[in-house]
Amino acid sequence: GDSVTQTEGPVTLSEGTSLTVNCSYETKQYPTLFWYVQYPGEGPQLLFKVPKANEKGSNRGFEATYNKEATSFHLQKASVQESDSAVYYCALATNSAGNKLTFGIGTRVLVRP
């Protein structure tokens, strides 16, 4: 079946530094890729999604490129803020699975002031 592997957390970094959260996926289909973010005490919310290979998604200074050859979708941000502290989930959906999402285990990111 489909699977998503992402950086194990927690990832701790200082404000103003760069963030990369790695995400790799396995599927025999042609997926749409998602990044969701979960702030403390809340449910996950969509950060952005990318349905097409070689395209980039972005939101709130975060970005990720759908790399079909490498089966990767790494999340990056050039300069993090304390408010970026959250759990980040990489996920995929395939046409054959309908609207079901397959999530990675989540990566907790802690940004220190």
Added chain:
Amino acid sequence: EAAVTQSPRNKVAVTGGKVTLSCNQTNNHNNMYWYRQDTGHGLRLIHYSYGAGSTEKGDIPDGYKASRPSQENFSLILELATPSQTSVYFCASGDGGARDQDTQYFGPGTRLLVL
């Protein structure tokens, strides 16, 4: 603004008891989902629904039932709760985009402790 609410927000249950978790959405979305969230596993799909009267098994349905009596409401039922079902449960509604591009909107979660 999308709105998915869950009740109760916290629940303590006894082993063997029946637990019902409720979810309400005001988005008028056809699709609804129940997930559980556990450390080391991320979010795993329990049951989902494509509309009132329909329920489908997700990836980990054993020990759970679901009910979708209306467009707005989707319940998760634990007939005989066990300690292994201690978890945080999230409900979501989906905007029904293309089959692989459904954006899901999550509720705030229900924390369930089974003693």
